[in-house]
Amino acid sequence: MVIQYGVLHNRKTAGTAVKYVISQQKRRTPSLTVHCFEHAMTFPKFVSTHPSAKAIFFVRDPVSRFVSGFYSRLREGRPRYYYPWSSGEKRAFKRFQHPNQLAEALSSLNLLKRYFAWSAMRSIGHVRHRYVAFLGSLAFLEKEAHKIAFIGHQPDFDADLVRLRALLQIDEDIVAPSDETNAHRNPRGTDKYLSDKALRNLKRWYADDFGIYNWCLEKRNELLIGEH
Numbered sequence: 275m276v277i278q279y280g281v282l283h284n285r286k287t288a289g290t291a292v293k294y295v296i297s298q299q300k301r302r303t304p305s306l307t308v309h310c311f312e313h314a315m316t317f318p319k320f321v322s323t324h325p326s327a328k329a330i331f332f333v334r335d336p337v338s339r340f341v342s343g344f345y346s347r348l349r350e351g352r353p354r355y356y357y358p359w360s361s362g363e364k365r366a367f368k369r370f371q372h373p374n375q376l377a378e379a380l381s382s383l384n385l386l387k388r389y390f391a392w393s394a395m396r397s398i399g400h401v402r403h404r405y406v407a408f409l410g411s412l413a414f415l416e417k418e419a420h421k422i423a424f425i426g427h428q429p430d431f432d433a434d435l436v437r438l439r440a441l442l443q444i445d446e447d448i449v450a451p452s453d454e455t456n457a458h459r460n461p462r463g464t465d466k467y468l469s470d471k472a473l474r475n476l477k478r479w480y481a482d483d484f485g486i487y488n489w490c491l492e493k494r495n496e497l498l499i500g501e502h
Contacts, residue, residue, distance in 0.1 A: 334428035338428075
């Protein structure tokens with residue numbers, strides 16, 4: 275398969291909406307040289323298997339991504355999907371029903387509670403997936419930065435979709451899904467509260483992810499400046 279751009283589906287970063295828009299355009303323009311990959315296609319694998327193509331992906335603050343991922347798996351992906359809990363997720367959600375509860379337990383003085391929290395963080399889908407696994411190390415990103423065509427930012431999705439339209443020649447009348455189900459978003463009113471303790475714990479847990487996230491934001495700015 276010869277492609278010009280590969281859209282990598284980074285978990286909980288608006289990938290479902292991006293793939294929907296591109297799929298609609300490809301129905302109209304089958305020759306469009308853009309391919310949307312599933313979660314398994316990481317940036318390192320993409321660089322290796324598609325040396326002549328460039329990557330497109332979105333990122334999101336690791337803490338915000340944790341909360342979204344926690345609730346998505348708590349619902350087993352419903353209502354858009356249904357992916358039953360793994361045995362590890364069953365154990366995790368038996369003990370932790372709120373992201374703040376889990377995040378605070380990461381530094382619990384109760385060794386057993388802390389062990390359960392650490393185990394949950396390594397068992398819950400989305401929550402356990404790290405940027406370093408999906409995008410590679412900072413050294414790898416620096417080396418292969420020329421293989422990146424666009425880095426979107428989930429909080430700036432609407433503006434970034436406009437930029438993607440220009441890059442990929444997507445028709446103006448093709449719009450991203452706005453309802454929670456098709457956009458695969460958490461329902462309105464979802465309790466996203468995190469205490470100061472929870473935030474500190476998550477920033478420590480995802481320290482490497484924050485390094486990669488910040489690199490991506492800097493590279494994103496470079497790419498955006500290059501557009502003008």
